[in-house]
Amino acid sequence: MTFSREDYLEDDKLATAIKVTNTELGLCTFWDVPKFEDRLAQMRDLYQNDCESSADDEVFNDPSESWLPEAPTTPSTPRSPLGNSFNKSPFRQFLLSGNSSVTSPRSFKDDNCSCPSHLTGTALAKMCESVTLTFVENIQDGYLEESMADKIVKCSQAIKKSVVYLIDSNSSQDKDVCHPVTKSLQGPIKTLEEWECKAQNLADLSNNNLSLGEIPQHIEELVSSMKILFSTCQELQVDMDTSVRESYGGIPLQFYSVSYKRSQGLIHHISNLWENVQILLNSAEPLIKGQTIDCRKLCRYSDLIQRDISKLVLVSSKDNFKLDSSSSDNDSSVLTELQMQKLEYAARDVHLSAGSLIQKAEKLLRNDKISGTPRGKRLLPPSPDKAVNSPLSNKFKLDTCSWG
Structure with a gap:
């Protein structure tokens, strides 16, 4: 004999029945809790007294009980309708039969239970869990396992x-x-186009001020070469993004980290160049219009532009970022050699334009004797950027002599 608990609802209240199964005969019946406790006490007495029960006091021999056949564990037909096995279960038949000896939940509560008249949250949750598990088990019993094709x-x-x-x-x-750098360059390039027109207008106004010499023309060249540099950076970024998309995973993982660092440095230095060109133009306008004769700011910001140009090239160079630190002869930067040459040529033009502007502005300072500061000393207090002396910056200084 085996005993198991069965919970069910009757009049919207939770009730409990004890299922008694005769495993040898394949039959089962159901007791309410008081009857189960009474029979359990009888079995305990018989066991403790080591007595043999007669037919009258046989624990499992009650004429009022109806024993039902146990439901099969597997469906008789494949793909049986949903809930077929549940509808045929002895527990359901026992509940629907009028001879059920299971005490109603209300009478059971009144006699032996201290539970409230309404279900508590915990009891309701347990009841829902039990019903759900029963439903899932019946679904599994009613259907065969999916085929491999399914x-x-x-x-x-x-x-x-x-x-x-x-x-x-x-x-x-x-x-x-894929295009953060390209999008970031669209605004500065458009602004430089407007500044290029402004520089051309200032050059036209300089015809009335011959003392400035070629300074307005060099300012115009500087702005134009800066626009070309920004456009070159944008073009190279588009080429690099296109090659990454077409590679289909054939790029080393370190490439993305190196490319991200390069993009950060590139945007930073382009932002500095853009600001310095803006200040240089604002300083040149009153000078060309004859409102002032002090051109020291032109020297100052042209020098800063040269330094930022050196840093911009360095951030993409082979010496700054390598894809594989273990290799020596085959090291390559984010850009190819041809792309790096394009960037260096565009940067060289800006560097030369800024250097020519510095020479003309210093010559004007000497002629007009605006400042008694010797040429070998700085015209304005040094900035932290002046302390940076990179090898690539020295390269530009040396190349300036050969380019000139």
């Missing part, structure tokens, strides 16, 4: 759905992810 079709549909989602998300987010 599983393959199901997995293939899930894979297809995921791939479609990735394609849709990639097409909408690719540009936002």
Whole structure:
């Protein structure tokens, strides 16, 4: 004999029955809790007194009880309707029969239970859990296991759905992810086009002020070469992003880290160049219009532009970032050699334009004797940027002599 607990609802209240199963005969019946406790006490007395029960006091021989056949554990037919085994279960038949000896929940509560008249949250949760588990078990009993073909079709549909989602998300987010530098350069390039027109207008106004010499023309050249440099950086970034997308995973992982660091430095130095050109133009306007004769700011910010140009080239150079520190002859930067040459040529033009502007401005200072400061000393207090003396900056200084 085996005993198991069965919970059910009657009049919207939770009730409990004890299922008694004769495993040898395949029969079962149901007791209410008081009857189970009474029979349990009888079994305990018989066991402790080592007595043999007669037919009259046989614990499991009650004429009023109805024993039902136990439900089979497997369905008789494959793909049986949902809930078929549950509908045929002895517990359900026992509840629906009019001869049920299970005490109603209300009378059981009144006699032996101290529970409140309404279900508590815990009792309701347990009841829901029990009903759900029973339902799931019956579903599993009513259906055969999925075939291998069904599983393959199901997995293939899930894979297809995921791939479609990735394609849709990639097409909408690719540009936002892959082109931060390109987008960041669009604004400065457009502004430099406006500043180029402004520099041309200032050069036209300088015809009335011959003492300035070629300073307005050199300012115009500086702004134009700066615009070309920014456009070159944008073009190189587009080429690099295109090659990354077409590589299909053939790029080393370190490339992305190096490229990110380069992009950070590139945007930083381009921002500094943009600000210095703006201040230089604002300082040149009153000078060209004859409102002042002090051109020391032109020297100052032209010098800062030269230094930022050196740093901009250095941030993309082979010596600054390498994809593989273990290799020596085959090291390569984020940019190819041809791309690096384009960047260096555009940066050289800006460097030369700024150097020519410094020479003309210093010559004007000497002629007009604006300052008695010797040429070998600084015209303005030094900035922290002046303390940086990179090898690439020295390279530009040496090349200036050969370019001139």
